[in-house]
Amino acid sequence: MAAVLAACVAAAAWRSAAWPGNLLLTLVLLLPVAAPVPGLARGVRRTYAWATLCVAPYFVYGATEVIANPAVRGAAAAILFASLAWFVALVGYLRLSRYAPSAARGSTDSD
Numbered sequence: 001m002a003a004v005l006a007a008c009v010a011a012a013a014w015r016s017a018a019w020p021g022n023l024l025l026t027l028v029l030l031l032p033v034a035a036p037v038p039g040l041a042r043g044v045r046r047t048y049a050w051a052t053l054c055v056a057p058y059f060v061y062g063a064t065e066v067i068a069n070p071a072v073r074g075a076a077a078a079i080l081f082a083s084l085a086w087f088v089a090l091v092g093y094l095r096l097s098r099y100a101p102s103a104a105r106g107s108t109d110s111d
Helices: 002-016 019-034 037-042 045-068 070-097 101-105
Strands: none
Touching (some): 002 019, 002 045, 002 070, 019 045, 045 070
16 A cells, blocks of 8 residues: 555656656655555554554645645545555554453453
8 A cells, every 4th residue: 555655646746846856856755655664564563553644744745736736636636545545554454453452461251
């Protein structure tokens, strides 16, 4: 999911600026999506938790570009969709991988 978001961001940044500026803009915009990749690849649960914070800049960027820049409206809509999908995937993994409270404490239900 992060790769789809990165591709959408790169496409939008590439189309929104002139040649030298668009390469720098693309690199800067891809930093938050690239930061958690090593921990996500290893399956570190804590990385999944803080990676949800990396989604916010892409959501804000996509919403702003959809409203303000008609030239990249399609790519910005794709960024919005991909950022929401990535967020849902991260939170879904966190919810499915959490420990059961009763099993973690070792208590038994004897009702």
